[in-house]
Amino acid sequence: MAIKRGVSLYSYQQEQFFGRMTWKDMFREVKEDLHCDGIEIIDEATIHGYPFLSEQFVFDWHNELARYGLKAVTMDVYLDPMQFRDHVMNHDEAAERLKNDIVIASRLGFSNVRCLCLVPIDVIEKALPTAEKYNVRIGKEIHMPFPINAGHRRTSYDGPGSIPVNVNMCTEIMELADRTGSKHVGLVPDMGIFQDRPSQVRIDYELRHAKNPESIYFIIDNRTKMDPNELYAKYRERYAPDILDPMTLNSLAMTDSCADPEELREVVPYIVSIHGKFYNMTEIEGEPGHYEDKAIDYRRPFEVLKEEGYEGYIDSEFEGQRDQQDRGEEYLVDEVEQVRRHHEMMTRLIGK
Amino acid sequence: MFDQYMVRKDSLENVTEGGRTTGFRMGVRIADYRGCFLPLHNGYYLEVDGVFYPREQQKFAINGKAPRSFAEISKAVWEHWDFDAEGMLYVEKEGGLAPGEHVVRIQQSVLASYGYMPMQEEWVKNPPVPGGGAGSGKTHVVCEYHLMLKEEN
Known part of the structure; x- marks a missing residue:
């Protein structure tokens, strides 16, 4: 067993926007070019009619997974407390959205939902019985600038206007899992926590x-x-x-990155899946055909994950396209090529 | 995000009602990587040829329904604007726009977030006015387009 590769269809958001690739085209790319089987989606990008599911979509979805032999790994879910506009959702309402997302994930065959850093821990706890019932794990994302370890030095501006960072987030999730004995709550590290330069x-x-x-x-x-x-x-x-x-x-x-690769060791048993965040894959000087993202350290975290025996999925999450959409079409980046390069790197780092 | 692609470039046209030209419209997509619950869509900062058109003069058509004001949109709490769906931004302007090219400066306001943020209680009472960057979703700049007005059939 080894680390498994997958793709978040988020990576192909620009292709979807322009109507050049449907989720079915992305499935084919994942299987036939990248030769892997993990699928991750953004619920509000892929599911037409969200937050409701049509029977036809459910059947179509399972049929395409079967066609290519793919696995629905993680569905990324959100929390918009302003939805009702006349009040900020309370935590019970936030839990209702999460529960509905868990049911959707279950019907689409996903093993996990990814919930966001800014979702309060008690919202997750309220939804945990639903996660147990439907056998879907809730993974809270560890996204920059949230640290793994509360004692990690501050690496970003944290004054007025910044994101309210709960530096104890990872500890609180691990405590929740330990206290309840639940296997249905854990963490989704985003590789962006190892980004150390713009x-x-x-x-x-x-x-x-x-x-x-x-x-x-x-x-x-x-x-x-x-x-x-x-x-x-x-x-x-x-x-x-x-x-x-x-x-x-x-x-x-x-x-400086907001986490050290060594800090991954303590969270590996709680990892639900991993986001393989990247912005710009370029060829490594002197190594034709080998690629890297100069801003994010992948080498050391992969070493730690392998040493700790992580055998779950790392799903590519390409995010560099958004910074190249302010000019003519000739400047748009090729997402398919970027993801292929990312898989060259991941395959090489996973090794035998 | 999608700074130069949020507005469909061949979509700008005048709107005629009962033989009278009452304004103009253009096709818009959500400048994000996901759709949103419809009430989170909070209107546009919009300037055409240097003339400012406030949110009160704007309407938005989506999900097969007639154009609605952003006050009405804010109450459609179980509707969703899908990522793939184009909406139509309607703007009141008696007589519409003149033929030819127009400079459109636009910022979309979507109050989507990643969870609880400090300004949300204030935004319930006083939603941000589009244009200043607050509530601008994933694109914090005002985007500029040069669009040709479609000729009337």
């Missing part, structure tokens, strides 16, 4: 749109020299009012 496609996008490009260079040049909060304060002082929001700033200012 991706070039991200930098280029902001350079094209900044009123004062010097302000972008200020962030890039000073990101390793200042604490993130100090950097944001100085940036604001110099360039307001034409400044980036804090979350966009964080995507440019990163200088």
Whole structure:
């Protein structure tokens, strides 16, 4: 047994947007070119008529899985507390959405649902009996800037306007699993937690749109020299009012990953599946046909996962397209090629 | 996201009702990687040839229904805007737009999120006004298009 490869159809969002690939075309690519069998979806991207399922879609879905011998690994589910607009959902309402998503995942044959960092732990606990009943595991995503370990040094601006980060999130999930004895709650690490520098496609996008490009260079040049909060304060002082929001700033200012690969060891028993996040696969200098994402460390986390005996799925999650959609069609990135390169890398790192 | 593709480039046309031209419309997609519950769609910052058209002059047609104001859209809590579906943005303007090319500057507001965020209680009372970046979903810039008005049949 070894680490298994899969693809989140999120990776082909641009192809879907332009109507060039349907989910069935993506299935074929996964099987016939990438030679793997794991499928992950975004519920609100793939399921027509969400949050309701049609009998025809369910039959069609299972038929296509059978056609290509694929496995429905993880369905990514969301929480929009503003849905009702006249109030912010309470936690019971949030749990109702999650329960409905679990039932949908079960009917489509998924083993897991991925829920987001900002979903409160008690919402997950409220939905846990449903997860048990339908035999679907809830995996809480560990997404940048959330750390694995609460003691990890701060790596991004965390003042007003930033995402409220619960640094104890992973511990709380592991405690919930241990306290309830449930195998139906765990974690979905996103490889973006091992990103230690801004991706070039991200930098280029902001350079094209900044009123004062010097302000972008200020962030890039000073990101390793200042604490993130100090950097944001100085940036604001110099360039307001034409400044980036804090979350966009964080995507440019990163200088250190929000987790160390070694920290994966303690969470491996709780991993439901993994997001293979990447932005830009380029050929490794001097190694024709071998690819890497220069912004994200894959090598050391893969070593740790192998040493710890992780045998679950890592599903490609390509995210670089969004930074290349502000110009003509000739600048759009080839998602299919990017995912193929990512699988070259994963296959090589998994090894024999 | 989809900065240059959110508006369908061959879709800008005048709207005529009962022989009178009352405005214009254009086809739009959600500038995200997922659809959204419809009430989360909070309108547009819209400027055409330097003229600003506030949300109160905008309507949105989706899911086979007649154009609705964004106040009405905010109450459609069990409808969903699917990722693949094109909606039609209607804008009131007596007499419509002149023939030829128009410069459209646009920002879409979608109040989708990844869970609880501090500003949400405030947004229930005072939804963000599109254009400032707050509530702009996945595209924080104002996107500019040069569109030819479709000729009337």
